[in-house]
Amino acid sequence: MPKKVRGVLTIREDLCKQCGLCVSVCPVHILDFSKTKINSKGYRPIELTDPDKCVGCAFCAMMCPEGVIDVYREIVEVAE
Amino acid sequence: MGNLQVVYEVPKIYTGPNHYCPGCFHGIIHRVIAEILQEEGWDDISIGIAPVGCAVLAYDYIDIDWFEAPHGRACANATGIKWAWPDRLVFTYQGDGDAASIGFAETSYAAVRGVNITTIMVNNAVYGMTGGQMAPTTLVGMKTTTSPYGRDPKYAGYPVKMAEHIAQFEGTALSVRVSAFDPQHVLDMKKWIKKAFQYQMEGKGYTFIEVVSTCPTNWRMDPVKAAEFVKNEMIKVYPLGVYKDVGEEKKEG
Numbered sequence: 643m644p645k646k647v648r649g650v651l652t653i654r655e656d657l658c659k660q661c662g663l664c665v666s667v668c669p670v671h672i673l674d675f676s677k678t679k680i681n682s683k684g685y686r687p688i689e690l691t692d693p694d695k696c697v698g699c700a701f702c703a704m705m706c707p708e709g710v711i712d713v714y715r716e717i718v719e720v721a722e
Numbered sequence: 723m724g725n726l727q728v729v730y731e732v733p734k735i736y737t738g739p740n741h742y743c744p745g746c747f748h749g750i751i752h753r754v755i756a757e758i759l760q761e762e763g764w765d766d767i768s769i770g771i772a773p774v775g776c777a778v779l780a781y782d783y784i785d786i787d788w789f790e791a792p793h794g795r796a797c798a799n800a801t802g803i804k805w806a807w808p809d810r811l812v813f814t815y816q817g818d819g820d821a822a823s824i825g826f827a828e829t830s831y832a833a834v835r836g837v838n839i840t841t842i843m844v845n846n847a848v849y850g851m852t853g854g855q856m857a858p859t860t861l862v863g864m865k866t867t868t869s870p871y872g873r874d875p876k877y878a879g880y881p882v883k884m885a886e887h888i889a890q891f892e893g894t895a896l897s898v899r900v901s902a903f904d905p906q907h908v909l910d911m912k913k914w915i916k917k918a919f920q921y922q923m924e925g926k927g928y929t930f931i932e933v934v935s936t937c938p939t940n941w942r943m944d945p946v947k948a949a950e951f952v953k954n955e956m957i958k959v960y961p962l963g964v965y966k967d968v969g970e971e972k973k974e975g
Contacts, residue, residue, distance in 0.1 A: 657738050662945055663949065
């Protein structure tokens, strides 16, 4: 089975202020504001629209002013 | 699961949530400083000087020792602290209204004395906390609450360029202008702030980092547009780059 590297994000939703800086820098365009959740501050926190596409580049975490995002990588096996 | 590699973790000494407006670069700069202090193990020996301005509550967000200075006097206070405790890492975190306007003399004379401190000046071209008044660093033609028709150089003069100004003094070891509008520039900023702290620990002299930042609220823009404004407009007036670096000069000679 071929292997690939996949990014895993930890998102602290209550800290998010919906500024959109992470959304603007994501190279695979998989971050967006949640359409269903509202956090304790009254903002719509970010969420991954397609977690499988995450490459774990950490651009979002680097641009986040609030420290919302932690980034990890894991190696997963993908079906051909 | 179980075999997760850490790519990026928010530093433990960066304690949120902060009070800054959504998309303000203050948060990014705080986080980067916290990363450096934690990675190098300097969090036990560092003393930050908080300014008056948006970052007045910085002491709540980075878990190190802080001192709150009167408006503009951060470098004067930092000088005293550094002379009393030469082995500590002392840095001031100031805005443009603080470092380039009311504290212009303090900032300049810290460089003239060549005190071993670091100044991180966040230049966002307006007085953010008080409601977006014109600052010395406001661009020509830029609309603020006290220049509603745009800054007119005939009456209000021209923007102050601090990195160039500080670079002329002999006591300065490092004078750099960086920004944080995309991930690459955030990494660049981290590199230079780290170098400034290293120079300070080596006793090389005064180190000055100017960060070109945004003020989405007072510029009346959304955070992403504000970052683009920095990239397209601010950088033309405030070119990024190294204006003085003692280490590099020695290598060349």
